[in-house]
Structures are given as structure tokens and as C-alpha cells.
Amino acid sequence: MKIQEHQAKELFAGYGIPIPAGKVCYTVDEVRQAYLDIDAPVAVKAQVLVGGRGKAGGVKLAQNLEEAVAAGEAILGMDIKGLTVEKVLVGKAIDIASEYYIGFTNDRNNKSVVMMASSEGGIEIEVVAKNAPEKIHKLNINPAYGLLDFQAREMALKLFDDMKIVRQAVDIFKKLYRCYIDTDSSLTEINPLVLTADNNLTALDAKMNFDDNALYRHPEIDKLREPTDDEKKELDAKSKGFSYIKLDGDIGCMINGAGLAMATMDLIKMYGGNPANFLDIGGSSSPQKVIDAMNILVSDKNVKVVMINIFGGITRCDDVANGLVEAMKQIDIGLPVVVRLTGTNAAEGHEILQNSDLIAATSMSEAAKKAISLIQ
């Protein structure tokens, strides 16, 4: 789960991490008022959950009221990579002396929390990792011990010489680490962490992603969610017990198992078709689940054919076939449905399908080809 820059900054502020004074504004009038309240040059920043806001014109500096209002007018309502800007963060412009990067994430290879710091702030860290990896300082952290003071100090000394600034940095690093751990974040970044002209550190930008598996124990974080319409559908599916991701093709897919679902989509593409979605219906193929899944599938008007690929392991194929037939009786989707069942009692399941309106296939390739041919 991702949150907006202003939401991350609010969380940081709660931990005592310095951020520029600022206000979230939804209208040009609010932008005007925010400027007047700040009474100094401001940065007007689009609040949308995509990177590259600056390049897209979603970040503007304003030296006076006129410019602030003009920036608000230009950015509010703007489309950035398919998302409409509904709010902007108006923050006091900072006199930047130098920029740094600080972040925490989970490292799959070391199976550890990892802290990353770099004096190459203000650039995408992936670009730094590619071009100058030696400029990223990394530290593996054992959450049982946390970020120890001396470790924070060593890291700060890699970026700064002045002890006053080192002390500020140590304080920020420790607080950021606490924020990361307390919220079960999967990625927390300040990029850039700015050293101002008067030698103070402040977080000019803020990014936080959260571990979906841990949201159950963070209702206050879950509340911050701002899903797009597509994401709302995905969340609805999740609440009904399956995973759904909308794509832009015309072959609706329903599969049990994420890996098998991905492989099925890949196969469709390979044969020249276009999957309309990813859908992992998970274990147990109760008719109700199939109905719920089918309803979400066909609510996508692009879908012309449905392809179902189910591996019956513990759940037997004849039970799955009966479940599908039952579900199809209850909803009339008016689209051809190709079904491939394999696994325990596959032959029996196939037999049941032969006597139904569902189009049976024996192999994944056969099912994919049949589905594609039904589109013409």
C-alpha cells in the first residue's frame, strides 16, 4: 500500500522528523490562503501516487502570491500519468545547500532490514544504484536490536563532517527507522533530505510504502488509503477472497493459484491473445466464489471471452466442474466460457463439462487457442 507525500510527511512529523511548513490544498482559493499563511516563497506539489511529478510539470516554485495562484490553477486538475491531481501540497520553499538520500527497506537477499544513505540526493536512487553504486552506503539492521546509535553515527559521518549536522542526522535516522518499524513499512524514503543554507536538515520529500500483510495490525495506516477506481475493484475482490488486477485485453481469466494465473496470461499473450485481467481465485471453488469472481470479470466491458484454468488438487475436478455449472446457472453472462480442468478426477470433471454450455479443453494451450479463436 502506498500513501501520498503529504501523508508520509505527517507521519514523519509525528516522529519529530523536520519537514517544511505546509498545507494540503484542494482548490485555488486554498492555495491562495496557504501562501498568505506561509508568507514566503512556496513549492506547489501535486499529490498523486506516481513518480516523475516534477518532470510532468506537477511541481512548481512560486515566489509570490500571483505565481502561487497560477501554480495552483495549472496543477490542480492536471493529468499526470493517467491520474488526476485533486490536491496539492503547498510548502515553504527551502533554501537548499545540498541534497541527500536516506531510506529503509527490506532486503530479500540478506533477509534483513536495510538502511541506505547517499550524498546523491534528489536523484532516483535506482539511477544512482546503476551508475554509481559505491555512492550508496548500506547497513543491514537486525530488528531485534534496531538501529544502534553508533551505526546511525557511522552512517551520518559518511555524509557529513560538521558534528552539529551529524547529530541532527543521527536523530533523523533513528526517528525514521522507528517510523519504518512501527508502521510495518516496506519502503520509507526521504529523497531529498536537504541541508539548508542555515545548516539545518529537513525532509523535502517523503515516501512510504507499507507491507499489505501487516495492515491488519495498522488500522490507522489502512485508513490513509486513497484507491483509484481500479484499485477499489481490486480491494473488493480481496474482501471476497480472491486477487484481481485489471489489464486491458479482452480475454477474462479465472485461475486458481497466482503462479498458474501468471503463466496462463503469458500463454494467452504468446498465442496472440490479450488477457483482460489477472484473477487468482485461490483454494476451494465454491459456486459463490465463482459467481463473485465472474461478476467482477464481466463488469469489465472489454471482456469478450472467459478462460478458466483450474488445477484440482485437494479440491477434485468433478467438484470444481459441478461448482462451475451451478454458478453458470445462477448468472447469465452471455459470453463464451472455455474451461480447462486438470488434476484429481480431471476426466470426470471434463465429462461433466462436456454436457454443459461450458467449452471444455484438456490442455492450457488448447484452452488459450480456443479462447482466442472465439473472439473473431
Add this chain to the structure above:
Amino acid sequence: MSILIDEKTKLLVQGITGRDGKFHTLKMKEYGTNIVAGVSPGKEGQNVEGIPVFNTVEKAVSETGADVSIIFVPAKFAVDAIFEASAGGVKLVVAISEGVPTLDMIKAIKFMKRYGTKLIGPNSPGLISPGKSQVGILPGNIFKQGGVGLISRSGTLTYEIVGQLTGAGLGQSTCLGIGGDPIIGLHFIELLEMFENDPDTEAVTLIGEIGGDAEEHAAEYIKNNMTKPVVSFIAGQTAPPGKRMGHAGAIISSGSGTAAEKIEAFEKVGVPVAKEPSEIPVLIKEKLK
């Protein structure tokens, strides 16, 4: 010989009295797994199909000699079960639970290191050495004893591929679902090494998917260390970037972790990558010629 589990394995089931625990205990018992104990706090003295239930892992292990544990416990409590199994003296823990917070797993894995406990999972269907033992929720009837080792991040995709292998007469030595989460226990490299040292394994199938760079590291390992042939399949070539495809670990982040990169890494070191699951037996037979 197989790896990690065989006919000598003594299994302990944590969460044995729950719905899933009970169901799968019976299935594993049917398959022939030697289940010696169950753990369910508060239920000591009960038994599930003759298998004694204990309050703690420590007691279960000391009274029955259980050496492997399987965890059928909801995600919220799974990590505690892992800690307990490790401290209780179990040598291998198989965590089926899906939805375990990543930070919990980081703590658990570091804890287990101190005890030398191995872990498979979480979010894993378990493992099976066909004809000998099954520790998991895999459908035993699709497997056949033989010489192909299989390591997979997937569940049903694994079964699909096993079905293809069995159908082609290629039996399996041990099949492992290592789990779909970003941070898991035993991964490709440790298991490839075990297969390389297992006299019963002639070839290995590695099933990967988008997210992370474990496949790339495995490719490097294979190049420098494996004499036995490895073939692969990678799921997720059509996955959109930035989206979690079901598995918590299946996500293309900031442009990395794509299927294309993994396929390239394998092909570069001479590991053929199947275009679809049904091609795997063909590739293996070719390599074994």
C-alpha cells in the same frame, strides 16, 4: 535419497486441531508420512486419528523425537509458532501460512539461524519426496517417484508442471514449494546445492516468477557450481509493473524483477527456459540424453 524429508522423517503438526491442520494431517497420513505428534496449546492429552497432541513443541519433541514441523496456524500467530518450533529443537519448519508480515519473518529467520533450524516458506504448499513422505498440502496422487528435483515459488503452477513431468514418465525426487513471499527460508541456491549432492536426483526444474533477483543469483550459482542439468520456467512475462500479482513477493519494483531479466539470466548460463509448462519434460529429456 531425496532432500530434506524421506521415509525416516518424524513430523509434528502445529495447529493440528484446527480445521486445516486436521484435514491435512489426515491427507499426509494417508500419503504415508510418519506423523508422530501434534501441538495445540490447551489440548494436550487429546489425539487426532491416534496422533498425540501436546501443549508445547518442546514436550512434543522430547517425547516423540519429532524432527520436522509443519505449521497450520493463521498468519497472525504463525511467527510465534515458528519461533517455538525452532527453540523446541525442530530441524526443519515448513510454514504453510499466507499473509505473515515481512518484518515478522525477518525476525524469525534471524532467530532460527541461531538454532540452525531450516525453514521452508512461509506462504508455501510444502514439500514432498514422492513415495516417501509429504510435508504440506500438495496433492500426492499427481507425483511419481523418480530423478527430477523441483524447486518452485508457486503452488498450482508447480502441480501443473509436476503433472506434465509425471505424464512424460519423469518422476520426481523431491518437490518443494518455497513460497510466494518476498522473504522466505530456504531458497534456490541452498536447494540447488542439496540436489547437486543428492544421488537420486539427475536433473532439476526451477520455477520462478517476477519479483526480486533470486533467479539471477541462482543462474550465477548454477554456472559456477552445478554439474547436473537445470531447466526453468518463469511466470509473469505479461505482468504489469508495480502490481503485486497475488503472491506478496511477485512484484516488479522500479523496473527490476521482470520475467525478461530472469529468462535472460538463465539462458546466458545455458539453463533453457520453457516457453510453456508443457515444454519442460521435453527440455529435461533433451538435457538427460
